[in-house]
Structure formats: structure tokens, C-alpha cells
Amino acid sequence: MRASSYHINTLKEAPAEADVTSHQLMTRAGMIRKVAGGIYTYMPLGLRVLRKIENIVREEMNRAGAIELLMPVVQPAELWVESGRWEQYGAELLRIKDRHQRDFVLQPTSEEVITDIARNEIHSWRQLPLNFYHIQTKFRDERRPRFGLMRGREFTMKDAYSFDRDAASAQASYDLMYQAYIKIFTRLGLEFRAVAADTGSIGGSRSHEFQVIADTGEDLIVYNPDSDYAANIELAAAPTLIALRGAASETLVETATPDAPKCEIVAAQLKRPLTDTVKAIVLATEAADGKAAPTIWLLLIRGDHSLNEIKASKLAGFENGHRFATEDEILDTFGCVPGYLGPVNPRKPVVVIADHTVAHMNNFICGANREGFHYTGVNWGRDLPEPQVADLRNVTAGDPDPQGGHLAIQRGIEVGHVFFLGDKYSKALDATFLDTDGKPALLQMGCYGIGISRIAAAAIEQRHDARGMVWPKAIAPYEVVICPMGWNKSETVRNAAETLYRELEQAGVEVMLDDRDIRPGVMFAEWELIGVPVRITVGDRGLKEGILELQARSDEAAAKVPVAEALTAIVKRLESL
Incomplete structure (x- = not known):
């Protein structure tokens, strides 16, 4: 073409x-x-x-x-x-x-x-x-x-x-x-x-x-x-990060945490690791008959983790869909605004499901269901009933793989x-x-x-740089572009470019001959943008020395190739891509 x-x-x-x-x-x-x-x-x-x-x-x-x-x-x-x-x-x-x-x-x-x-x-x-x-x-x-x-x-x-x-x-x-x-x-x-x-x-x-x-x-x-x-x-299954739950060694204490609706702020105020905190997410599912009150669920994940909604959607009881609870539903169930919620003594019954890691935590920190306060020293069995347990969280980079090694993202x-x-x-x-x-x-x-x-x-x-696209050879619009320098000025350049063009076509190479009368800089910039895998530059100066310049789109510099060996060199370079 x-x-x-x-x-x-x-x-x-x-x-x-x-x-x-x-x-x-x-x-x-x-x-x-x-x-x-x-x-x-x-x-x-x-x-x-x-x-x-x-x-x-x-x-x-x-x-x-x-x-x-x-x-x-x-x-x-x-x-x-x-x-x-x-x-x-x-x-x-x-x-x-x-x-x-x-x-x-x-x-x-x-x-x-x-x-x-x-x-x-x-x-x-x-x-x-x-x-x-x-x-x-x-x-x-x-x-x-x-x-x-x-x-x-x-x-x-x-x-x-x-x-x-x-x-x-x-x-x-x-x-x-x-x-x-x-x-x-x-x-x-x-x-x-x-x-x-x-x-x-x-x-x-x-x-x-x-x-x-x-x-x-x-x-x-x-x-x-x-x-x-x-x-x-x-x-991706999230591994349990705590193998065995430790003993309850702290007293349950309601601690003031003013203006701390997020685990990160709570941990900073209490000078405790974020991994000691538990995050509460309140969801609701509608009754099958559409008449009874929605069921309220409290999902618990560690403070440094995030909820995986796909996993949550597969919990027993969520077959017909779920949604985040409204603020009115939260106030009615917990007697408190979001940001200070927890599983200890909610105002009304709620289904508590803890992530595997949370289920193994001891002496943890959670909302006290009172604005501006959190509990410290919370322990399962002593301070609140044992929860349902499920995989609720997203994997994080560095989590251990049960089969060996660590997970990356x-x-x-x-x-x-x-x-x-x-x-x-x-x-x-x-x-x-x-x-x-x-x-x-x-x-x-x-x-x-x-x-x-x-x-x-x-x-x-996946494949680009500051100049444009860098196509894999298999799907590039053309495999090779021939860029003659001074097409309208030099018969020698035209003849050499035409000869190579015909040889490449006969060899089954998808080749574009740029026979437009445009400046070399503009021509090069266009083909680098388009991302054709191999560019051949044909110019009077090179031809006087019996060479062409061959440069793959991913190469930093052009290579000098004898005119007589150009076809072989181009085919070999394409095969290497």
C-alpha cells in the first residue's frame, strides 16, 4: 500500500x-x-x-x-x-x-x-x-x-x-x-x-x-x-491472618473518641495499630414477601481491610439481593449514627458476620454504638456472642498464600x-x-x-511510549513502513524505495510505502504514533554508502543495513519481534 x-x-x-x-x-x-x-x-x-x-x-x-x-x-x-x-x-x-x-x-x-x-x-x-x-x-x-x-x-x-x-x-x-x-x-x-x-x-x-x-x-x-x-x-480467597485467637487480657472499656468516625482516626487517637480496630458495615435484605421489615446485617472486617461486595452477595440470606442500610435503619437498630457502630449491645437484634481474621481477634477496638465513643478490650464470648464467620474481605498484597509464598496484586x-x-x-x-x-x-x-x-x-x-503506540507484530496495521527522504526530489531514493517495496510485498510482508511529499520529521512522528513495528529509512546520503536505516519501533536507535541485505535483515528483525 x-x-x-x-x-x-x-x-x-x-x-x-x-x-x-x-x-x-x-x-x-x-x-x-x-x-x-x-x-x-x-x-x-x-x-x-x-x-x-x-x-x-x-x-x-x-x-x-x-x-x-x-x-x-x-x-x-x-x-x-x-x-x-x-x-x-x-x-x-x-x-x-x-x-x-x-x-x-x-x-x-x-x-x-x-x-x-x-x-x-x-x-x-x-x-x-x-x-x-x-x-x-x-x-x-x-x-x-x-x-x-x-x-x-x-x-x-x-x-x-x-x-x-x-x-x-x-x-x-x-x-x-x-x-x-x-x-x-x-x-x-x-x-x-x-x-x-x-x-x-x-x-x-x-x-x-x-x-x-x-x-x-x-x-x-x-x-x-x-x-x-x-x-x-x-x-480471590482471603487467608486468615491470625491462626489462633488469643486470650482476653484487657478489660472492656468505653473510651471517648471524639470526631473519629473512621478506624484510622480511632487508631491514631488511641495510639494503637490500625490492625487492632474492627470496621462495621451495615447491610439490609428485603423480606421475600416484601411486607415484613428488612433484615439488618452487621459485617465486620479488620480496620485495614476493605469489604468484598461480591463475596458478601453470596452469603446465605443474600440470594435475593442486598443493599446498604439507610441512616434511619441504622439509627433504629443501633441507636447511633454511622462511624461509631459495633456488635456490642445494639439496640435491636442484628445478624453479625465476622471476617475470618476478625473472628480470631482478641482485645480489639470497635464502635460503642454511641457517638464519640469506641470500646477497647473487646473479646468474643466474654463481651458478645460468637459471630457467624465468612470470607468477607479483599485480599491485600503480601497476604500469605496457604499453598506457600505470598500473594501479589x-x-x-x-x-x-x-x-x-x-x-x-x-x-x-x-x-x-x-x-x-x-x-x-x-x-x-x-x-x-x-x-x-x-x-x-x-x-x-500495555504497549506504548511517549511517542505513540508500540503494536505487537501480529496485530499491527502494517508490519513495515518505508520512509523515503525527499521522494519528489531524488530519483535514486524513489527507485531504491520502490525496489524494496516490491521485494517486501513478494515476500509476503505487509508494507506501507510513504510516498507523500512531507517533511521527514512529520513522517517519522506519524509512523511512531501509529506504531508500525519496523521502519526503513531510505535517503540519498545512505544510498551513497550503500546502506539503509532499519529501526524497530521498540529500538532506541536505527541500525545501518547494506541495501543488498535489506530484505533479509527486515524479515529477520520481524521474526525476532
Whole structure:
């Protein structure tokens, strides 16, 4: 491709709303253009990146035995009502009506449609296992679309769905997809981790996220540097930091703590470690009949820890959801404003659940249910009943791993997710097949998603510098750019650039020849911004010495290469990337 006949339109400045690196650089490089909030046009360079990602995904999915089809963007509401997600999914599900006032949705995912296909197409165990996938536009009506392609409303996703006879076979299909994903992200040239994860709104009983490592990632990944353990912080089990509870050696004392609604302030006033304090979080669950008073729960974590709401949502009694208690409910239950609450003698009965570490604490500090006061010397069994115990907190860096070593935390960007669904959707939509005994059985399902457009953004967040993007070779818009110095002034430069261009094309290299009449500094800056892996500079001075300059995007300086050896040197450098 020649730059003069291509569309290259870079910007010196990114738009004001572009607040992450990938959004800024993709906009400046002319890869995307905003149409509306969270909705973008993929310009030619950006589309090339997406197509390369799609091709790698498609090749590995096909290699793993998945079968490609294409499901519609617009789906009938009846299927979503049947699955129960018409109401459950929430405001991100964009509901629309046609001219006949029939309800439809713009698909955020395709479990309902694929299960409908399966119940109509799969009749016998002899047809199993099956795995269908498609690469299609999705739409999720994000309340605050932001970060460009990282959290847009319209995006491109690959989603696959496996169908099996039984749970064991479905687990085998899950493992096959897991391995396919490892191959996909390895081929993409990204540093990533596969981490155990929560199943979220998709549902199911087994789940792994594939996270691209990046300091700007929204997700926190807990991992052990000395083992293969890794989990999203939402799911990571927090170890008990106190093996055995010590004896009660302090007297329970109500101590004045004026203007100290936070554990950090209390610890400072009392000149005690923050680890001696206990933080109280008050939640409420509504009665099943909607008539009885809400149940009030008091969750306790150590003062230096934070509540993991995903773990809390899985507590017995929280099946139908939970919320933070209102100030009126708190006053009614504890007789005190927030900031001074504790489990000792609340005004009304409350369900107390302590994190594992808190359950092993002795002589601890907690709110006295009286504004401006905290108890010191609090001990379980003596001063208050033994609590229910559960894992309630987020892991912190340095926590011991029960299997050995210590846990670390890093940020990541979720770009893929695999779920074992079981019969969640097949049961709701009555998707059955005739098993070997001739009786109907529910299909066992798995679900596997990859964010195609998000991968492009995540790659930039992971690989960039002050000058622009540093694409992995596998997904760069072009592999090589030839930059002639003085294209319109020197026939020698033109001939040498043209010759190399033809040689690279014949060798199967994706090459761009920049034949525009622009200043070298502008040309170099544009291609560094765009992030093409290898740049070749052709100039009169070098040609007189029989050399070209070769510089990979990640190199600090250019290397001089003899013209006669240029093709071999370029191919070798590409292979090393």
C-alpha cells in the first residue's frame, strides 16, 4: 500500500474527553472517530487491527473444533422473557420496539438466541458435542461510556457456546476453550493472565477471565509469583491472618473518641495499630414477601481491610439481593449514627458476620454504638456472642498464600471470559435432547467471550511510549513502513524505495510505502504514533554508502543495513519481534 492513496489523518492533540492512553492514541492516529458517546467508526488503520485480531481468534476457534455462524444484532424480547433476563439484566439491555410495537433488544450477548437454535436443531446425543461461535456487533447501554474502546456501548465481540450431554463432557469442552484462549492471547503477543473469576450476570458455576496486564486496568488480579495461582480480586480467597485467637487480657472499656468516625482516626487517637480496630458495615435484605421489615446485617472486617461486595452477595440470606442500610435503619437498630457502630449491645437484634481474621481477634477496638465513643478490650464470648464467620474481605498484597509464598496484586484489563453454564439456559428455555436411554435430558452449556475491539485498546494500554503506540507484530496495521527522504526530489531514493517495496510485498510482508511529499520529521512522528513495528529509512546520503536505516519501533536507535541485505535483515528483525 502507498500512503498517497491511503487515508492517513493524524491529529496533534487528542479530544478533551479522551482520558486513557488508548483512547488518546487511537484518536490521534486516526484509527477511530467518535460518532456518539461510546460509539465509534473504525477508520482504515483501526479496522486493519480489528481484522487481524479477528483472524487469529477465528483460526484458533476453528482449530479447536468450533463452528462459525452469525446471529442477529436485534433479538426478540420473548426469548429474554423466557430466560428471565428481560427484567434481570438491567438498564444496560437496550430495549426497542418495531413499527408493530413488538419488543426487541439490541443484543449484549447471545445465550438466548443460541439456546433457541440448539433446542430446535439438536435432537440426539449423537449430535453432541457442538460448539457454535460468531464474531458480531454487541451493544450495552453503559450509563457512563468512557475510555474509548475500553468501555464503549457498541463493540465487537466473539462469543461461543458449547453444548454437551453431561457435566463431565461440558467440563472437557470448557477446558478445550480455555486452552484455545491461551493460544489466542499468546499469538496476539500480549502479556496476560488467566484468572479464576466470578460468573456475574451470565451465571454458571465455573469461570475464568483472561486479563491483559496493564497499569491502567480497572480490574485487580491476585496472584502468587511462585505458583500458577491467579484470581480476580472479587473471587480471590482471603487467608486468615491470625491462626489462633488469643486470650482476653484487657478489660472492656468505653473510651471517648471524639470526631473519629473512621478506624484510622480511632487508631491514631488511641495510639494503637490500625490492625487492632474492627470496621462495621451495615447491610439490609428485603423480606421475600416484601411486607415484613428488612433484615439488618452487621459485617465486620479488620480496620485495614476493605469489604468484598461480591463475596458478601453470596452469603446465605443474600440470594435475593442486598443493599446498604439507610441512616434511619441504622439509627433504629443501633441507636447511633454511622462511624461509631459495633456488635456490642445494639439496640435491636442484628445478624453479625465476622471476617475470618476478625473472628480470631482478641482485645480489639470497635464502635460503642454511641457517638464519640469506641470500646477497647473487646473479646468474643466474654463481651458478645460468637459471630457467624465468612470470607468477607479483599485480599491485600503480601497476604500469605496457604499453598506457600505470598500473594501479589497487579492491574489488568479483561479481554476474554469463559463460563461453565450447566443447564442455566437450557432449563429456562427447555433445550433438551434424547439421551442414550431414549429419555429427554437438558443440554449442558458453556459460554466463551472475547472482546475483539477491547483487545485493540488493551494492547495499546500495555504497549506504548511517549511517542505513540508500540503494536505487537501480529496485530499491527502494517508490519513495515518505508520512509523515503525527499521522494519528489531524488530519483535514486524513489527507485531504491520502490525496489524494496516490491521485494517486501513478494515476500509476503505487509508494507506501507510513504510516498507523500512531507517533511521527514512529520513522517517519522506519524509512523511512531501509529506504531508500525519496523521502519526503513531510505535517503540519498545512505544510498551513497550503500546502506539503509532499519529501526524497530521498540529500538532506541536505527541500525545501518547494506541495501543488498535489506530484505533479509527486515524479515529477520520481524521474526525476532
